[in-house]
Amino acid sequence: MSREERVGAARSPVAITGIECVFPGAEDKDALWDLLMRGGDAMRSVPDARWDTEHVVAPGPDVLPGTMNTRLGGYLDDIDLFDNDLFGIAPREAAAMDPQLRLLLQCAWRAMEDAGTGPRALGGSRTGVFVGAMGNEWALRMGCFDAITPHLGSGTGHGMMANRISYQFDLRGPSVSVDTACSSSLVAVDMARTALARGECDHALVCGVNVILTPALGIFYTQAGLSAPDGRCKPFSSRADGIGRGEGAAVVVLRRLDDALAAGDRVYAVIRGGAVNHGGRSNGFAAPNRISQREVITAAYAEAGVEPADVRFVEAHGTGTVLGDMIETAALGDVHAVPREQPCAVGSVKGNLGHTEGAAGTAALIKTALALHHGVLPASLHSRHENSALRLAERGLRLVKAPLRLPSGDMFGAVSSFGLGGTNAHLLLSGAPSAPRRGNGAKGAVSDAAAREPQLFTLSAPDPESLRRNLARQAVHVTRQRELDLPAMCHTSRRVKAGLKHRFSVTVTSRDALAEVLGLASRDDTVFARHTGRAAVPKVGLLFTGQGSQYPGMTADVYRRSAVYRRFLTETDEALGPHLGDSVVRLLLDEDPRVREPAYAQPMLFAVEHALGRTLLSYGVEPAFVLGHSIGEFGAACLTGALSLADAARLVCLRGALMQRLPAGGGMLAVLAPLDDVLGLVADEPLLGVAAINGPRNVVVSGDGKALSRVNEALAARGVRSRRLEVSHAFHSPLMAPVVEEFAAAAASVSPQTSGTPLLSTVLGGPLDDAPLDAAYWTRHITAPVLFADAARAALALEPTHLVEVGPRPVLKSLVSALQPPPGLRRLSTCSGKNATAEDLLEVVAALYRAGLDLAPQAPYTAQTEAPHRLAPYVFSPTRRFDTTVVPVRPAAPGPDPAVSAGTGPPDTELPELPGLPGLPDDLVHRTVVSVVAEVGGYSPAEILPDTVLYDLGYDSLTLLLVGRKLQDCFPRLAGAEPATGRAAAELRVRDLVAWVGEHLDGPLATQNSGVHA
Structure with missing residues (x-):
């Protein structure tokens, strides 16, 4: 050779x-x-x-x-x-x-x-x-x-x-x-x-x-x-x-x-x-x-x-x-x-x-x-x-x-x-060689509605002004695209434009709609605020709705107009089909009224919720925990991998079929009273039981219809509000006992799996921990009360930023409201109810993205196209200027400070309040630290806030070394002290530097200022 x-x-x-x-x-x-x-x-x-x-x-x-x-x-x-x-x-x-x-x-x-x-x-x-x-x-x-x-x-x-x-x-x-x-x-x-x-x-x-x-x-x-x-x-x-x-x-x-x-x-x-x-x-x-x-x-x-x-x-x-x-x-x-x-x-x-x-x-x-x-x-x-x-x-x-x-x-x-x-x-x-065309990634387009599939467009920038500037540029770009492949453009935006702190997202179905909202958001404060957010680290909990939320034709529009949901629902349907003897998809699209019967309601709910959850995961949602209400727990467990799809499909179909075979005559009663007020009445009725505890004053009683009537009359006499629920059977009551043995035998072959996602059990009223999701658990699940309130309190204790209800209509959001959730908690729903659309589901992803969700690199892309769309390039700042002079031939006038050249504010801007130190003027240390940090980086002091992380200012180990030296110049008594600037810039805040200086001058900060310590 x-x-x-x-x-x-x-x-x-x-x-x-x-x-x-x-x-x-x-x-x-x-x-x-x-x-x-x-x-x-x-x-x-x-x-x-x-x-x-x-x-x-x-x-x-x-x-x-x-x-x-x-x-x-x-x-x-x-x-x-x-x-x-x-x-x-x-x-x-x-x-x-x-x-x-x-x-x-x-x-x-x-x-x-x-x-x-x-x-x-x-x-x-x-x-x-x-x-x-x-x-x-x-x-x-x-x-x-x-x-x-x-x-x-x-x-x-x-x-x-x-x-x-x-x-x-x-x-x-x-x-x-x-x-x-x-x-x-x-x-x-x-x-x-x-x-x-x-x-x-x-x-x-x-x-x-x-x-x-x-x-x-x-x-x-x-x-x-x-x-x-x-x-x-x-x-x-x-x-x-x-x-x-x-x-x-x-x-x-x-x-x-x-x-x-x-x-x-x-x-x-x-x-x-x-x-x-x-x-x-x-x-x-x-x-x-x-x-x-x-x-x-x-x-x-x-x-x-x-x-x-x-x-x-x-x-x-x-x-x-x-x-x-x-x-x-x-x-x-x-x-x-x-x-x-x-x-x-x-x-x-x-x-x-x-x-x-x-x-x-x-x-x-x-x-x-x-x-x-x-x-x-x-x-x-x-x-x-x-x-x-x-x-x-x-x-x-x-x-x-x-x-x-x-x-x-x-x-x-x-x-x-x-x-x-x-x-x-x-x-x-x-x-370039000719590239093969991509398929649409879905099994059989169902109608022209698929052509109106909503698309998620994203954009991001380091600050609001930069975001506005780039919104305006993309608006011009979109307007000029006469033959626009909207799915390709939106997919590209999610891959290319999605990673910075200040974020924009919108759900659209046409080029004109996208161009309009981009233009409006770039110049209208209200529209800008509606579609933007500052990324943090969202902690998302998924709540899976239970029986009673179903209705004929639920999620039909989502199925027709969301290819990714359609794919996941079809996969779930294929797993259920051999056990159900029918097609969930057909029942759903035909708006079959049998959705109210347990034999069909439970498999259909499971299919819808599993497909909705899989859709969220495909966009990059990584739940911090999952929680399912009654039958919703099957969807929650299957989504985490703790229960296989094959096992879930078999158990859900059997569960619904067995319950439907039970004789009629049972019912359920929702009572707006504390549990203790209800237990005394139920104790005297052997055919009744507490089916669910949904809140501090929200209890569901289930069992024999005549016994329920007696309890209802007693509650009315006490002035307690209650209402009968429209159900076919008395779920989670003693009347379920006849199905337990047959279900347990069939469930014996369940192979529980380990999941890395915490599952909050409504059977246990808290974390599942090491309890296996085996036949015994799912059998107990039939008759045990749904301890939703306790499980939801455990969920709130995990400090989520977002709760997303996964189901055909929002039910659990209002139950959580009664548990006094923290003010900043966002509650979202994948479907709004009987008029739910594909936009509802995608808007959940849009909201999570604005809050900081990093979309999956291969977030769903189901369009047929030859190649990704090339968006308008990022528009850089037109104002931040830096000296380029090397050897001036003529004598140069004193140049501006690089921070001022970059467009920052004046150095004498009033500082934000930070508590002072004992024995020193109230803000001497604070002002000195801010001055040093600003000088080393070339910033205006107004930009240096107490909670500013030095990494966000672009500081690294070299810059922090300079900060430490200058602080020692300002406070000679710091010489020899272990430097606070030895910490990683990604962790060090301005207030940490203030605390460090204080600890090496006249002792630690005052008691009321202990929050300043790192």
Whole structure:
């Protein structure tokens, strides 16, 4: 096996699944494509904020020492903008970070969104980061020794770029920065391919970046005779006279092709092969080598197994220097001047953007991938004046002078990138393979109602203002989607836009409805409040309703219009069918009145509640506990896995059938009185028993009808309210005794399972603990009273934030109200009653999401679609600005504090109240701590509240060390004390620091302030 065969066998095709970038005149990938298709020229003068061009620019034929020959280049707008709050980075730390890194963090966020994954979703995964960068002008700040800070040191240098991205997103794969000059980012792509092939990572973020902070390299290019006087690259043109510099940042997301297709990812293009080499000792250190360029191209094609004649176009390095163009076209001709039907098209993105140096490889790669994705190759700017000396035609080449329609089917394009010092890289790409359409995931669409299935759309941001900004952007995006796949869009929103603290969710059935509510929420406080919340850690208890809540046709609309509920109900129906001798689904859709008979009511209730519960779990709901009222306990136990579906189906059907065979004549009476007032009356009636204790003044008596009448009359005489319940039999009474023996025999084969979810038993009136859900338990369940009040009190003692009633209508919510639940407890219902809709069920998920529920990564997606929808990218803060000055040429006026630059409040804002310390002025310690914390992070003191967690301010161990040192400077008596700042930032609050200072000054805080202690 040859070397090429060995390399080819070691690598598999790699898919480009996500792209984001910012280049001159193009704020994102879509704007870049528009710029390329219209032949846009992004060159302009040096922005005033960069440096004073008066002293360094000397246009004209004479090359003066220390000068550059042009003011023009491809410059970005607003390189000082950075949304530090989104990344949890303190303002002062953000101000010390290389602007290139700040740009890359934002591009990485959007690239992951574009790839269909939440930017936080890859945390902890084997995701690699590969950064190609060339310029390192930010390091010049390190030359001012007095200004060096820990943040400046950790925010400077190529290595910190890859490492910071990996750290920020908690990525555990390789983290590498590459500097091979102009070929850096394409070499980084090749390194990422290798890491993916070797299994070192499963995703890779490949980045390229270049920001021009000083005129230094421009002066170098001029002095070396490489700089174009008009600041423009003119690739392969007769007017080519040098390099025009450009800026930019780009991130592409790569996956192994097989993995991408299996996951249903959208694929822009596929990298089929590649190679990297060096020019060796050529005719000059900065001069390219034709032989090496030819060899790297040949090696890339060999790895991919593609013949040169099959390569339709090459995105060339194309700097526009006379020597560079000559050598590059000669090398391309050496490979492509073979018998072929059409010449190989050649162009270069540098004509539009300038030479973006460290980002040049990714710029070329993105252009190539988008061309393959759209099926058209944009014209190469300045190509109309072709340099005839290059002899392109005889070399099998032609310049792209107008947009070129690319043929469908198998078609290949290539990318070249050559470094100033001699490192060459070449990649071969093809279009994305056709992806199979997804099925709808449900068994048989039941009607056109399924087309109106409600969808859950989510959005999140770190703060309310950011959320409003992104709501407005998505409203515009949705409005522009004339042929919108709503399920695909909403599924993407749940995967991509769902993880931050301030959350929006809405249930919709149409594009117009979604666009309207997004727009209203972005500008109307009432609508915004209705659909938003601040995420905490929800603790959810599920309550399963008992018999009596059923009705004909219950959940029919949910079945017709919720594919996931339909799937789970169908599965449950299949388990019940052999024992019931009928179909629950058919009975439900036919609104069969037999739902009131125990033989059908109990299986139907179980089926509905089990399917509702499974639907909640499929969205990511993880109950802290479950509780079932009577027959509802079967649904609760089955949902936790403590009882198998097969056993539950068999027992529920048998239970209902046995009870229906009992003679009529029994009844049930609800009594609004304390249990003690009822027990005396029941004790004298052997055919009566207490069936349920639902509250402190809510007792159900069950048994013989005549005996119930006598008790009812006695209660009326005492002025006690009671009412007969509409039931067919006297459940949970002595009249159930005849069925116990047969049921116990059938239940003997039950195999109870261990469940990690606590089950609160209404038989025991509290936690099940180690009591097995065996035949004895389920047999006792028939005659034992339902101790709902006791079980519910035990549930409330677990301090849930939400109780969700799982059943066809809300019943238990009102019973819980009588138990004096805490004021903040939210009570939700999966169904509202006879008019219950699919929206009711989905709105429970929406409410839990707003409260902090993290939706399952594969939350239900049942639509038929070819690929996920790409939403509008995240809109970063337009106001948070940070200094980008490195070495000012003119004397600089004192700059603003980075916290003020970031848009925070004034430093003298009144502080929130926090109790003082004995022997000290009331707020001296508090104010000092707040001042230090604010100063170290670059915040306004108004933002530092007593319960602020330092981790939420972006503080880490390094920042906490600075806080500790400054507090010791303020309070020398703290020297030698065990530092409170040694605790993890994720746990440490501002009030903990105040307490720590107090304990080491004049003793502990006053007694009334003991709550300040951690």
